[in-house]
Amino acid sequence: VSPPPDPVRLALVGFGSVGRRFAELLGGPYGRVLRARGLRPRVTGIATARHGLAVDPEGLPLARALSLARAGRTLDPLHRGPRLRTIADFIRRVPADVLFEITPLDPRTGQPAIRHAQMALRRGLHVVTANKGPVAFARRSLRALARRQGVGFLHEGAVMDGTPIFNLAERCLPGARVLGFRGLLNSTTTRILSRMEQGRSAEEALREAQAAGVTEADPRHDLEGWDAAVKGCVLANALMGADVRPPQVRRKGISGITGAQAQAALRSGHRLRLIVRAVRAPRGVLVSVGPEKVPVGDFLVSAGSDGALVLATDLMGEIGIWEGAGGVDQTAYALLSDLVAVLEGA
Amino acid sequence: VSPPPDPVRLALVGFGSVGRRFAELLGGPYGRVLRARGLRPRVTGIATARHGLAVDPEGLPLARALSLARAGRTLDPLHRGPRLRTIADFIRRVPADVLFEITPLDPRTGQPAIRHAQMALRRGLHVVTANKGPVAFARRSLRALARRQGVGFLHEGAVMDGTPIFNLAERCLPGARVLGFRGLLNSTTTRILSRMEQGRSAEEALREAQAAGVTEADPRHDLEGWDAAVKGCVLANALMGADVRPPQVRRKGISGITGAQAQAALRSGHRLRLIVRAVRAPRGVLVSVGPEKVPVGDFLVSAGSDGALVLATDLMGEIGIWEGAGGVDQTAYALLSDLVAVLEGA
Numbered sequence: 001v002s003p004p005p006d007p008v009r010l011a012l013v014g015f016g017s018v019g020r021r022f023a024e025l026l027g028g029p030y031g032r033v034l035r036a037r038g039l040r041p042r043v044t045g046i047a048t049a050r051h052g053l054a055v056d057p058e059g060l061p062l063a064r065a066l067s068l069a070r071a072g073r074t075l076d077p078l079h080r081g082p083r084l085r086t087i088a089d090f091i092r093r094v095p096a097d098v099l100f101e102i103t104p105l106d107p108r109t110g111q112p113a114i115r116h117a118q119m120a121l122r123r124g125l126h127v128v129t130a131n132k133g134p135v136a137f138a139r140r141s142l143r144a145l146a147r148r149q150g151v152g153f154l155h156e157g158a159v160m161d162g163t164p165i166f167n168l169a170e171r172c173l174p175g176a177r178v179l180g181f182r183g184l185l186n187s188t189t190t191r192i193l194s195r196m197e198q199g200r201s202a203e204e205a206l207r208e209a210q211a212a213g214v215t216e217a218d219p220r221h222d223l224e225g226w227d228a229a230v231k232g233c234v235l236a237n238a239l240m241g242a243d244v245r246p247p248q249v250r251r252k253g254i255s256g257i258t259g260a261q262a263q264a265a266l267r268s269g270h271r272l273r274l275i276v277r278a279v280r281a282p283r284g285v286l287v288s289v290g291p292e293k294v295p296v297g298d299f300l301v302s303a304g305s306d307g308a309l310v311l312a313t314d315l316m317g318e319i320g321i322w323e324g325a326g327g328v329d330q331t332a333y334a335l336l337s338d339l340v341a342v343l344e345g346a
Numbered sequence: 347v348s349p350p351p352d353p354v355r356l357a358l359v360g361f362g363s364v365g366r367r368f369a370e371l372l373g374g375p376y377g378r379v380l381r382a383r384g385l386r387p388r389v390t391g392i393a394t395a396r397h398g399l400a401v402d403p404e405g406l407p408l409a410r411a412l413s414l415a416r417a418g419r420t421l422d423p424l425h426r427g428p429r430l431r432t433i434a435d436f437i438r439r440v441p442a443d444v445l446f447e448i449t450p451l452d453p454r455t456g457q458p459a460i461r462h463a464q465m466a467l468r469r470g471l472h473v474v475t476a477n478k479g480p481v482a483f484a485r486r487s488l489r490a491l492a493r494r495q496g497v498g499f500l501h502e503g504a505v506m507d508g509t510p511i512f513n514l515a516e517r518c519l520p521g522a523r524v525l526g527f528r529g530l531l532n533s534t535t536t537r538i539l540s541r542m543e544q545g546r547s548a549e550e551a552l553r554e555a556q557a558a559g560v561t562e563a564d565p566r567h568d569l570e571g572w573d574a575a576v577k578g579c580v581l582a583n584a585l586m587g588a589d590v591r592p593p594q595v596r597r598k599g600i601s602g603i604t605g606a607q608a609q610a611a612l613r614s615g616h617r618l619r620l621i622v623r624a625v626r627a628p629r630g631v632l633v634s635v636g637p638e639k640v641p642v643g644d645f646l647v648s649a650g651s652d653g654a655l656v657l658a659t660d661l662m663g664e665i666g667i668w669e670g671a672g673g674v675d676q677t678a679y680a681l682l683s684d685l686v687a688v689l690e691g692a
Contacts, residue, residue: 025661029661030521034521037521162662164519168518171518172514172518174687175376175383175682175686295649296643298649298650299645301643302644302645303641303645304645305666310668315371316508316675317670317675317676318671319510319667320668320669321667322645322665322666322667323664323665323666324663324664324666329661330663333522333661333662337518337519337521
């Protein structure tokens, strides 16, 4: 492990809620955490799809970048140096040691995040992402590329925000093999189904979730299990060495479920929930997504959680990991945690 | 980090169920895990309080040691070299790189495990323990001693068997501060209280647990919350930087609880359980143990678990860790996991 660069130059591709929160916290607690470890962070570039981009080798003024972004204005005025026309140009040119890939996900292709990660890794930058796409569609090749380049490719934020899952399995379970897993990983369907238990119809529950702003623009992404399928692939690829893609997932959504069914399940001591499972099979890892009747009192449906996962291992039996309320702070923390790991060579 | 010794010489102090299981698995999967990492284990010594001790610099015959131990016979015939009279002699002389402290615990003092760990660390051996005593009573001084000697002192098995708690907090939550925790950590009281919910009296439930062999010789150790208090100190000392001892824990056991109370709690949607809590207070970390009415559906009382812990952190919110059925295999795994960590300098 070579000593980390000083300063550590950070480039952000994507500057939505997670990127902005990360930048804010870098000016406060995250900056303190890094400095306490001898790391001096400097954000040298931020690129967005629709609000311009800016590079400054001496470090961007984060407070100004944040106020421009919050006002919906372009970052272009902060740019110094030769003009860069595209995000691809930005990734090729930004003077950086670590690139954060935090663009919005296209769950059907994993793009453009995969291309971004490839370009940055080819340049020899560490890549940290909170994006499921590159992990669900291309983890194996991206990790191999990172290894050849002697850099890190980490993605703790891809599932359950910053709750340690991938780093836990990689660093705290030496020699143990993950035989399978089951998880409750899509909070939108959990929310909708729990409202249906309380007497709402499926349509009312969906409208409420949309009004609260917790669904994707296209609600089928959640309801038909695509989000859960993508997460299942991320976990299977990272924890079980699989190379499975979302279209290969046996997937059933919750669209056909009625309020009456959710209530009947509850009366019989169960909660209907969208569960992701993976098992090892002769021809590889099988990932499935579908509604299940989970006994009330089961770990996966315990109260107050935004996600829960049980790993079945050979040497250590079952280990459960549970996230309390998850949000943008938790996803931003995943970026910090991975940043420390790639710099310290963990 | 210097390269690990080859072979890695292991000494076991204590050869009860955990030590024997570790030795068995070293001949199988654990050996494979270690060799895959370039580590060649050799058990050079085993010492017990009542069944003799044996040292062989060339490696003890583990199958023979196991059959002697299972038959309740002394290990002395396996010994080669000058006679060693005591465990202290053994710790001073055994040719080893790593010492496993896995003797029975005296929950009131933490001895003799603390002395064993001190002697081994002073000699410059790594120390791995599954023993709560040294961590509850002397973690700070033992870690300082280990640091001065340039070796590791790890204790993943002290709470929740091999479920990663300490290694998780140390390696996967960089910069996050643990503000407090709550846990269900004593499986004997959980078992007794759940039988009381089903209609047993407190006395019947205790007798059943004793008949099943899951209580300590002195059942007050569990019932009066001593075991939970010791675990609370282990967690507070290791995760919150505290230096608190079991007598300082605000402790209330379950002895006063009747079957009727457990059943009334359940009718109101709660489970009475012995809960361990810690919070930061102006004068340090406060640890408490006592029965609480926990809502059915809460993470801590979810089904099928031998232990559950929620960490409240500043930067990452709440993280829960849950162990499925825990037993000797899980505790043995803690030894393997810590062994890898001390050798690889994690």
